Amino acid sequence: MTKRRVSKPVVDLLRVPDGPRDRQLLLGDTVHVAENNDGWSRIVAEKDGYAGWLETDHLSEDMPATHWINAPATHAYVAPDIKSRDLVSLSYGSKIHATAETDRFVQTELGFVPKVHTAAITEKPHDPVAVAELFLGTPYLWGGNSRFGIDCSGLVQAALLACGIPCPGDSGDQEQALGAVLSAESPAQRGDLLFWKGHVAWVSGDNMILHANASHMAVVYEPMDRAIQRIQDQGDGPVTARKRL
Template sequence: MNAHDPRMTPANGHAAAHELRGVVEATRYVKGTVRTVQQPLVNLSESPRGERSSQLLFGEAFRVIDERDGFAFGQSLRDGYCGYVISGALTRQDAATHWVAAPATHLYPKARLKAPPEVAIFFGSHVRVTSDLGDFKKISTGHFIPTGHLQNLRARFSDPVGVADMFLGTPYLWGGSSRWGIDCSGLVQTALIACGLDCPRDSDQQRGVGRELHREEPLQRGDLIFWQGHVGMMSDATTLLHANAHHMAVAYEPLSQAAARISAGASGTGSGEIAMRRRPELGR
């Protein structure tokens, strides 16, 4: 953890995590309380009522450090990212048993295909299964989810590009983390975490993922390409898959075409020449 990076430092001046005693100044130091997100998505912001920095998904764990005026400050247990969420989006901690491995799934009021679903949750959401009914699984909220949309909590995919491809056409959304809307680093993070690789939230942080490629090394499927303020993933040696503001969506694009546009300053996201190429190291 970098105590100088507020994104990763669970402290807001009023309170700080107990492990930061002597590292940052705060009025009080607390262990914090872990709670669970109880709505499909909730924005994580730098300040109360501030702009979205990231999002938390249904069932995800959030460590609350400070709470006031209807907002909870704390840290996502998914990636250590810190910020503020609406207090009402959180409930008591609920230990998950499964996660949603489809781009989205509906929460049905009954274990019947034609029962009108009440809400949808998204890829990466965590749920606690309480009973198995074959085609459906009942979760702790009393809803039912198609069994094929769930994976055991420890199950992982093996191909990050295949995961990212599930988001093809998803609208671009700054700070987004789901099929409802996603940004460049959110797409990379989602794909890598689904394959069992820890990955931070923002593109500058992701420059530490895997190893840097030598200039002569050819690109291959799964390699990450970085610009200032942007990241994408190679689907093969010449094609980039990325969430970007030019298409306002997750899209495939020739790397040469994307690089030329970004270099010319006509991308909407990212700037300059390619700054780095890295290869995530799965299975380690």
């Protein structure tokens, strides 16, 4: 398979060409192309093994990332000047290749990105819940993986991958792959994960969770006991697992 790099800010990963979105990829994500067919490429994402289709012209030659976006979102400008025209918006977690740097900007193929919104590719945060909290207020989007729209499993994956912790893309796979199982009697603590059938949430504090959910259509804090009861009442079942990383 041929190695390529996502060259657009956010790209939908589709089940079939021109079909429904399963997940998203961000600028700089590395993929392996298994097949090209009439303007579409079937790929496997290097970060999590997720497979699907995307438009071939959303890919470019692979190049090593030098920095990543560590602000919730940022802009690339036409010049190294915050008053110049912005060209694109970039989400947290996007990877960029610097062609030049000043004391205030990183120059990329998409434009000039404020240096304060970037970190060296080797720098990683250590608290995944703190990363997830950067997405507070982000609109809910089924299959979304960016600051512009995200779902429950996307929120978990974005936080863990930023911290260098491998993480699948879907909540069912996350339930199987992540952490150690806790008993129902174990007190929850910050950083635990709660799973339901088709849903996942971070424990962010005492009786508090942080999750992207379709009831609020956003990433929100919600009292844990209230969320468990609400999800049960709306017919989506009980908590299926409590896990600690």
